Amino acid sequence: MTDHKHLKRRVRERMARTGESYTTALRHVLAAREAVPDAVSGRHPESGQSTQNGHDEHAGRSGHHDAGLLHRLLPSHSEAMLAGLGGGIGFMYAVFEYRGHHPMVTIVAQAHPEPVIPVTLARAGIPHEVSRTGSARVAERALRETLAAGRAAVCRVSRFALPWRPGFPFPDPLEVAVVGADGDDVLVLDARSEPERLPLAEFMTAWSALKKSRHHLISIAGPAVTGPPRAGRAVTGPAGAGPAGADLAAAVREAIAGTVARLTGPVLGTSFDVNFGLSGMNRFAGQLGDAEGRTGWARRFADPEAFFIAMTRLHECLEAEYTAPGATRPLYAAFLQEAGTLLGGAGGTACARAADLYREAGELWSRIATRAVEPFPRYRELAAEKAELLLTEGAAAAGRLREIAATGAYEGSPGEDDRTGLLAELAGLAARAVRIEEEAVAALRAV
Structure with a gap:
């Protein structure tokens, strides 16, 4: 119990110092405690001091499940490089509606729909x-x-x-x-x-x-x-291939080209493609701020409980589920930083420019996620406890994790005027993020 109190104190101290979410700060504190080498930027996870190229990026554990898993198996590549080779980022936005249930928001902000790990291994030559x-x-x-x-x-x-x-x-x-x-x-x-x-x-x-x-x-x-x-x-993968045998520069260029294609063009070849990439982002921002239309969030989530579910789901999808914090953008920026050093020349310059933009976009996506759940303190408390138990105790805390999953977290919603104001604020942030993402994709085309 005392250990948990100390952990929470250190996490909250880091949150106050860096502005990070609880989950992100928790990962960095745990990385420092376990002496895990920084897999993204090269800085000490808690000091905030960079040891690689003078940059101050996300440190410690990236929060990306697949890249983190592979990095523990293949530490010769950073988490950022592994995530980038696997496609890095994406965007799939949809609202699923089933009779008798509130609408369910889903956003997948990492590379999708191809599974990340097989793609990463193939491109890394493993x-x-x-x-x-x-x-x-x-x-x-x-x-x-x-x-x-x-x-x-x-x-x-x-x-x-x-x-x-x-x-x-x-x-x-x-x-x-x-x-x-x-x-x-x-x-x-x-x-x-x-x-x-x-x-x-x-x-x-x-x-x-x-x-x-x-x-x-x-x-x-x-x-x-x-x-x-x-x-x-x-x-x-060829026999003997790996970090030394693979043409990493060519793999990086291929990965970036694939990410650009997924963000700008057809993904499935069906009418559902409107929900992917930049198109999906614009669709999301538009529906988020639509106060009158049938698909606008003001009408679609007019029920207070439906609004609560939408806001908490938005937080989960941008910070935790099928993503890394900040809609995976900060992690992808770290990949582009590595890629730029590897490629050099015009390609390196383009990577550096895109990395700056994706860091900025990641901050906006995290602001959206954080602001969405500010009205719900009980949800935030349970989400923080769940993240902490999953990262520190795992199977030993299975009983408590089941209790959290079974808890009815709904705690009421703001009044209609406050909901309308919050949606308008979130839509403004999303529109800014989309404009930055469009600039970033334009920069990546030059790699």
């Missing part, structure tokens, strides 16, 4: 094998073989089936790494620096729950592939 099977027995055997060979196994599981990640009653994909087995237990690397111990039977339930990607396994071979691939598996 040899790996990808397999899928409908058979739990075959999947378990493949997992044991991977671990016996000394390889890390990245498995796509149902997020809410993990005991330390309770939530909605539907499958939602999440990549975790299985890094060992001990009797009937497996060691699962997720949010914490240390792996969680989970009975193999429970892990198999979570691994079997995704119909479209059941038992999806990425076996990371490391610096070289030894021996031929096993039957039914595809090897991606």
Whole structure:
């Protein structure tokens, strides 16, 4: 209990000093406590002093799940570089409506819809094998073989089936790494620096729950592939490839070009593409500030509880879920900083310009997220506790995490005039962010 009080005090001191959200400040304080090397900027996580190129960027843990997971497995690349190679940023905005339920806002601010980890590994030149099977027995055997060979196994599981990640009653994909087995237990690397111990039977339930990607396994071979691939598996990446063998500059250019294409052009090739990229951002900003239209947030979320759900969901999507804080923009700026040093010349100049813009955009997205939940202190308290438990205790706090997930967090909403004013304020911030994003994309085209 005393340790938790000290942790909270240090987090709040950092918040007051830096203006960061609780979750972001928490990650940096934990990184300093655990002596984790700064994966984004090279500065000491709490001092605020840069040790790389004189820049003062996000420090400590980036908050990006997939990049953070890969960095623990492949520390030769920074989290920022791994995130950027995987596509970095994106934007998908949608409001889903189902009979009998309030509308549900979803924003995906990271690269989407391609899974980040396989793309990152391919571009980084890291040899790996990808397999899928409908058979739990075959999947378990493949997992044991991977671990016996000394390889890390990245498995796509149902997020809410993990005991330390309770939530909605539907499958939602999440990549975790299985890094060992001990009797009937497996060691699962997720949010914490240390792996969680989970009975193999429970892990198999979570691994079997995704119909479209059941038992999806990425076996990371490391610096070289030894021996031929096993039957039914595809090897991606040349033998011996990796940080030294891959043409990193070419991979960086390819990744940036892919990000630009995803932000400016068709993603799925369907009518839903209007919700992606810069188009999706403009759509979001427009609907957020529309006080009269049927799809405007003033009418769509006129019910006080619906408004509460929309505001808290906005905070989650821009700061925590399917993103890193600041809609992943600060992390992408750190990637562009590295990329600019690598590329040099005109490409390096363009990267530096885009990095400055994405840092600015990230600050605005975080302001939107923070301002959206200012009227809801109980939600903020529970969200901070959840983040802290997930990062510090994990499976040991599964019971309390279930209690938080089951808590009815609705605590009322501001009056209609205050809601209208808040939406107008958020729409203004979003419009500014979109203009900056458009400038940033224009800069990236020159890389």
